[in-house]
Amino acid sequence: MQIETRIQVADIPEEGLFLNFSELSKLIPEVDDYVKIGTTQGRLEIHKSGANIEINGWVKSQVHLCCDRCLKSFPKEVETSFFYLLQPKADFGRDLSSDHQLSRDEIDVYWYEDGQILGEELFREQILLQLPMRNLCKEECKGLCAGCGADLNEARCRCSEQEPEGPFAVLAQLKATSKN
Ligand SMILES: [Zn+2]
Ligand SMILES: [Zn+2]
Secondary structure (H helix, E strand, O other), rough: OOOOOOOEEHOOOOEEEEEEEEEOOOOOOOOOEEEEEEEEEEEEEEEEEEEEEEEEEEEEEEEEOOOOOOEEEEEEEEEEEEEEEEHHHHHHOOOOOOOOOOOOOOOOOEEEEEOOEHHHHHHHHHEEEEEEEEOOOOOOOOOOOOOOOOEEOOOOOOHHHHHOOHHHHHHHHHHHHHHH
């Protein structure tokens, strides 16, 4: 079952809205060729505070990243809790200190418009924030040889074997095959 992640502010009851998402990956907008979002679970607890919306959330996702060195895809699990304060777009930027103990630096403050909250965007942003600066399938990944393209984790570099690249090398190869 696909659950809608767009929440109408008008539908949020006074006691709050509690949503569990068992599979979000289809709902989250695609990132790029190097980051694929797999199985993802999430939770949102949404409360109204006047015109503002407070969101406590949690997300856990199996992300498939592309190794910077060997270009292989590898899985990485990310999990995080988050808090957002959303203001109506018209009020955005108004001083918060009077109604909140936390300063603007300590919380993520965003705006919403058209009376709806895009839950999938919050999940997506939180997943991306958890990703490392460098994507390595393993810390000691040896990468690909720039000369022959061999994956040096699994194979030996073939650069020296391919030399000398001349008529004699071709002859030697012909000889080798005719013997078989
Ligand atoms: Zn690698
Ligand atoms: Zn090589």
